[in-house]
Amino acid sequence: MPVADWPAVLAGLDxxxxxxxxxxxxxxxxxxxxAGSPALRGDSALLQQYLDAGVVLRGLRLERLHVAVAxxxxxxxxxxxxxxxxxxxxxxxxxxxxxxxxGRGETSWHVTLARxxxxxxxxxxxxxxxxxxxxxxxxS
Numbered sequence: 278m279p280v281a282d283w284p285a286v287l288a289g290l291d292x293x294x295x296x297x298x299x300x301x302x303x304x305x306x307x308x309x310x311x312a313g314s315p316a317l318r319g320d321s322a323l324l325q326q327y328l329d330a331g332v333v334l335r336g337l338r339l340e341r342l343h344v345a346v347a348x349x350x351x352x353x354x355x356x357x358x359x360x361x362x363x364x365x366x367x368x369x370x371x372x373x374x375x376x377x378x379x380g381r382g383e384t385s386w387h388v389t390l391a392r393x394x395x396x397x398x399x400x401x402x403x404x405x406x407x408x409x410x411x412x413x414x415x416x417s
Contacts, residue, residue: 283356284344286390286407291339298324301333311391311408319412327367332375336365342383352392354407357415359385385415 290309297305303321310317327333343359362380369375390407 281354281407283346283354284341287341287344287356287358287388290407290409291341294320295334295337295339298327298334298337301328303328309409311393311410314391314408314410316409316411330367331369332367334365334378335368335374336363338363338365347387353389353410355387355389357385358388359383359417385417387411387413387415 293305293308297303297309297320301324303324306317306320306324310320339360339362341358341360343357345357346354347357348355361383364377364380366377367375389410389412391410392405393408395406
């Protein structure tokens with residue numbers, strides 16, 4: 278497997294993840310999480326809770342402080358990640374701030390990504406993309 282720029286890969290996924298929660302768009306999570314994965318089930322359930330409460334998130338951003346490869350196979354990589362989330366707002370359908378969430382401080386995770394083929398032909402190359410399979414707390 279070619280060496281990927283893992284911070285850049287995660288940044289792209291993080292942008293899509295934040296956009297899904299900002300727009301309240303469950304379908305958009307498929308650009309982030311692998312189909313049928315624990316990550317997709319968890320993110321979908323969390324977003325649905327916000328939608329049921331009549332809010333979306335504004336200003337939600339993950340700040341990746343450290344990204345290192347923990348394990349690599351042909352189609353998967355597990356990364357040790359340290360991140361934090363700055364404060365963000367929960368807003369109602371009229372755009373009014375319901376409350377401000379304080380975010381969270383530095384936290385360590387194991388993030389497992391799977392390579393998927395998003396084009397035709399099935400061979401690895403320009404039509405590959407990475408999706409999150411799982412995210413688990415890691416020892417600091």
